[in-house]
Amino acid sequence: xxxxxxNGEWFLVAATILAALGWVCSKEAILGIPPLGFMxxxxxxxxxxxxxxxxxxxQSINCTNxxxxxxxxxxxxxxxxxxxLAISLGGELGEGSFIMSLxxxxxxxxxxxxxxxxxxxxxxxxxxxxxIGLAFLTLSNGWQxxxxxxxxxxxxxxxxxFFIFNSKFVQRMPILTLVAIQLFCTGFFCFFLSIIFETxxxxxxxxxxxxxxxxxxxxxxxxxxxxLIGQKYVPVGxxxxxxxxxxxxxxxxxxxxxxxxxxxxxxxxxxLILISLLTYRGYVFIRSRRTIPSKVNQINEH
Numbered sequence: 511x512x513x514x515x516x517n518g519e520w521f522l523v524a525a526t527i528l529a530a531l532g533w534v535c536s537k538e539a540i541l542g543i544p545p546l547g548f549m550x551x552x553x554x555x556x557x558x559x560x561x562x563x564x565x566x567x568x569q570s571i572n573c574t575n576x577x578x579x580x581x582x583x584x585x586x587x588x589x590x591x592x593x594x595l596a597i598s599l600g601g602e603l604g605e606g607s608f609i610m611s612l613x614x615x616x617x618x619x620x621x622x623x624x625x626x627x628x629x630x631x632x633x634x635x636x637x638x639x640x641x642i643g644l645a646f647l648t649l650s651n652g653w654q655x656x657x658x659x660x661x662x663x664x665x666x667x668x669x670x671x672f673f674i675f676n677s678k679f680v681q682r683m684p685i686l687t688l689v690a691i692q693l694f695c696t697g698f699f700c701f702f703l704s705i706i707f708e709t710x711x712x713x714x715x716x717x718x719x720x721x722x723x724x725x726x727x728x729x730x731x732x733x734x735x736x737x738l739i740g741q742k743y744v745p746v747g748x749x750x751x752x753x754x755x756x757x758x759x760x761x762x763x764x765x766x767x768x769x770x771x772x773x774x775x776x777x778x779x780x781x782l783i784l785i786s787l788l789t790y791r792g793y794v795f796i797r798s799r800r801t802i803p804s805k806v807n808q809i810n811e812h
Contacts, residue, residue: 518743522752525737530759532729533603534767535721536594542718544708545598546700549590551722554697556730560690569684578679579688583695585672590696591703592665601658602770604761605647608780609662611757614750614787615640616670624674630797636790643782649775689734751791754784 539548564570571579596606615637618629648659680688704710741749761780764770 518740519748519752520740521736522740522744522749523755525733525740526753526755527759528729528733528736529756530603530607530763532725532733533597533607533760534763535725535729537597537603537768539718539721539725540594540598542711542714543722544704544710545594546591546704547708547710548722548725549594550697550701550704552697552725552730553590553693554701555726556734557690557694557697559726559731560686560693564684564687564690567684567686569687571683571687575679575683576691579683579691580695582672582676582679582688583692584699585668585675586692587696587699589665589668589672591700592661592668594700596658596661596665599656599658599661601656601662603764603768604757604770604772604780605776606658606662607757607760607764608783609644609647609659610666610669611754611783611787612640612644612663613666613669613673614754615790616667617673620670620674630790630794632790632793636786639786639789640783643779643786646775646779646782649779685738693730750794751788754787754791758784 536548543551593606593610597603615633618627618633621627622629644663648656676688740752744752757780761772765772
């Protein structure tokens, strides 16, 4: 038997590897299926698999929370739409994954804008490093951003908005039901856009279908399950740092599988973004570790 409590970190590491696999699956699947159509199949299928689990767990929500879940699902749908369009336009996996990881640093700004939650002081030190890193990523194009880089950046921005609102919503409704509704909304949104703007092929090869199945079962459902288990048994600060591994694994996959060019400018950009994320996440983690003992001492004194 696997000790879940002692191996929670490894579940999260496995989840980041499967997240990188999701990038590869998406890049391969859209070679034979329209991008939005593929995302519709992927997320609708995942939601259909999760709904029976929600019923078995007797997780239900009221009408108010249903509307809230649908709203968050629409935010996720917009995020996913820009993400898959960036990949379909030739976006490189490594570069795209690091741009997407910037959503971590966008969250404090958006939280400040919507909920008047002032960012930590360390944020203002991490942000310039990330901006310089992003500049280095565009340096190889003569200081001009490609359209796929712009789409990745917009996707990261929407992902940050989604994270802010989702962190509020998840506190008042069952998490499995929330995720299932979000997946369904994302799939339905992509399906609607695909019907309007995309042309579906008459025949799809078995290889493409294989990538779709892997994407649904392994890169979506299994990844979600591993991440959920890991987050349950790992402190939030530790989990946040471990999840930073996703762009690293994705970059490795892009270089090994697709021989994506990584000149020194892109390596420098990725490294600077990684440093900014580790600086911010590391400080938050250390701060939380110091806060917990102080609260315990206060309780003991009383």
